[in-house]
Amino acid sequence: MRLAWLAAIGALADAAVAQTVLCHVGWAGATRTVTIAPSAADEAPAPRLEGSTLAVEVVNRLPPAPGAGVTVRTLGRWQGQPYLLHEAHYLPTAPAVGPHGFTGLQTVREPTRGHLLTYWCEHAPAVAGR
Secondary structure, three states: OHHHHHHHHHHHHHHHHHOOOEEEOOOOEEEEEEEEOOOOOOOEEEEEEEEEOOEEEEEEEEEOOOEEEEEEEEEEEEOEEEEEEEEEEOOOOOOOOOOOOOOOOOEEEOOOOOOOEEEEEEEEEOOOOO
């Protein structure tokens, strides 16, 4: 009985880890939702949102790969060159319950122009029949 319970807990954790992630990004007066499927460690991240002054990259890596979990990077641009404004790494865990997912509401301000970006990420709801 105990072994079955531990196996069930492990299966739930694996499902949470391999789940698609939704990130809600507020920028330039609009909120956009980007969907990030799990990826292998050897896949290079591409910007999910990109503008003339800011870019957002989100990576959803599967365990046991190095860097497993969700990484959010915000890059600024100055004279055409990107520079890192913010980077956060969230360990693979069960989905959080709350209004702003597993990241909480995060705010990033671009220092030279004062542009403000907000984001929060959550695990996508499980699809019935899976």
